[in-house]
Amino acid sequence: MISPATLLRDLVAIPTVSSQSNRPLIEWIQRFFLPLGWHQRLFSYEDAHGFEKINLIVSPRSLDEESISAELAIVCHTDTVPYSSTWADATNLLEVDGMLHGCGACDVKGFLACMLATVLEMDTAALRHQLCLVFTSDEEVGCRGARFLAEHKALKARYAIVGEPTSLTPARAGKGYCLATISVKGRAAHSAFPEAGHSAIFAAAQLLREIENLAQELLLERNNAFSPPWTTLNVGEIRGGTAKNIVPSECSFLLEWRPIPGQQPNLVLDRLRKIIGRLSANEFEAEVEVLRMDSGFETSAESTVIQSVQRQPGTPIETIAFATEAPWLARMGAEVVVIGPGSMLTAHSPRECVPKAELDSCVHLLRTAIEQLCG
Numbered sequence: 001m002i003s004p005a006t007l008l009r010d011l012v013a014i015p016t017v018s019s020q021s022n023r024p025l026i027e028w029i030q031r032f033f034l035p036l037g038w039h040q041r042l043f044s045y046e047d048a049h050g051f052e053k054i055n056l057i058v059s060p061r062s063l064d065e066e067s068i069s070a071e072l073a074i075v076c077h078t079d080t081v082p083y084s085s086t087w088a089d090a091t092n093l094l095e096v097d098g099m100l101h102g103c104g105a106c107d108v109k110g111f112l113a114c115m116l117a118t119v120l121e122m123d124t125a126a127l128r129h130q131l132c133l134v135f136t137s138d139e140e141v142g143c144r145g146a147r148f149l150a151e152h153k154a155l156k157a158r159y160a161i162v163g164e165p166t167s168l169t170p171a172r173a174g175k176g177y178c179l180a181t182i183s184v185k186g187r188a189a190h191s192a193f194p195e196a197g198h199s200a201i202f203a204a205a206q207l208l209r210e211i212e213n214l215a216q217e218l219l220l221e222r223n224n225a226f227s228p229p230w231t232t233l234n235v236g237e238i239r240g241g242t243a244k245n246i247v248p249s250e251c252s253f254l255l256e257w258r259p260i261p262g263q264q265p266n267l268v269l270d271r272l273r274k275i276i277g278r279l280s281a282n283e284f285e286a287e288v289e290v291l292r293m294d295s296g297f298e299t300s301a302e303s304t305v306i307q308s309v310q311r312q313p314g315t316p317i318e319t320i321a322f323a324t325e326a327p328w329l330a331r332m333g334a335e336v337v338v339i340g341p342g343s344m345l346t347a348h349s350p351r352e353c354v355p356k357a358e359l360d361s362c363v364h365l366l367r368t369a370i371e372q373l374c375g
């Protein structure tokens with residue numbers, strides 16, 4: 001038996017920032033499964049910067065050449081966010097007071113180590129239903145690996161456990177994530193003669209006021225599993241104009257919205273296009289470029305997959321505020337739960353760590369879930 005903490009040390013030592021290929025880590029996992037005799041399939045693609053990205057699916061049973069059909073898929077991304085150059089021990093796992101520190105410790109190599117430690121100690125050949133472990137790429141830059149699997153219909157699953165740090169509390173629902181750039185056009189002129197031009201910034205201000213009203217309308221559709229229980233939106237960046245004495249010809253901003261599950265992610269987009277259409281009657285011009293359009297997910301609290309990871313009946317079940325691969329697994333037909341050791345409050349920072357004890361609990365929890373769902 002190898003402890004998850006020992007495996008985590010090896011996993012953290014292989015840097016897997018999303019801007020690089022994840023091949024070194026994938027090959028490490030492949031070597032891990034060779035002596036176990038597990039079947040493996042790779043699904044690779046080239047990212048926008050020309051780097052090879054690989055999704056790996058492994059199973060103790062043979063894998064269909066067409067579409068893989070799993071009873072239970074346990075899913076974990078292989079990439080991490082970039083880490084600061086001043087964090088000297090980012091890839092050197094350090095233990096302090098029962099906490100293991102390192103880049104990816106909780107997001108999400110801690111869970112990955114637990115997956116591996118769990119199957120090492122189980123007689124997986126005796127499982128009656130198909131168990132697949134799924135290692136994905138590019139989660140931190142828009143879930144591109146999971147999306148690749150969904151769009152290529154590579155995998156179907158009845159149940160899925162997606163690893164993310166939730167301090168081992170099952171999360172059964174999450175909001176979606178959508179992002180668009182809106183570019184408002186104007187006409188440049190000397191600012192002493194504003195009527196000779198058309199200010200893109202004033203026009204954008206008009207549109208922004210309408211978007212604020214839209215945010216108020218969104219409060220009416222509620223899903224009480226969340227706090228706040230509605231679709232939120234934010235304009236997080238704005239750019240426009242070139243000089244104090246030029247009527248600006250362009251103003252663009254980033255609009256982000258997080259739709260509650262059940263609400264179509266393009267509802268906000270459709271309303272936005274209607275607003276732009278209405279404003280266009282009055283010398284207004286704007287273009288919308290959609291960058292992300294991921295729906296939310298929601299699994300019933302009564303689902304077998306939720307119960308399989310509950311440490312005790314009646315313990316809390318939560319919803320999550322951050323984006324995960326869960327909606328893509330839901331699209332593959334799965335009832336999904338998100339769970340994992342560590343807290344997202346330390347992730348994406350040099351404070352990233354995972355409690356060693358939670359790794360051991362997670363192994364126990366995964367073992368129970370596999371036995372219940374595949375045994």
Ligand SMILES: [Zn+2]
Nearest residue numbers: 107108139164
């Ligand atoms: Zn993550």
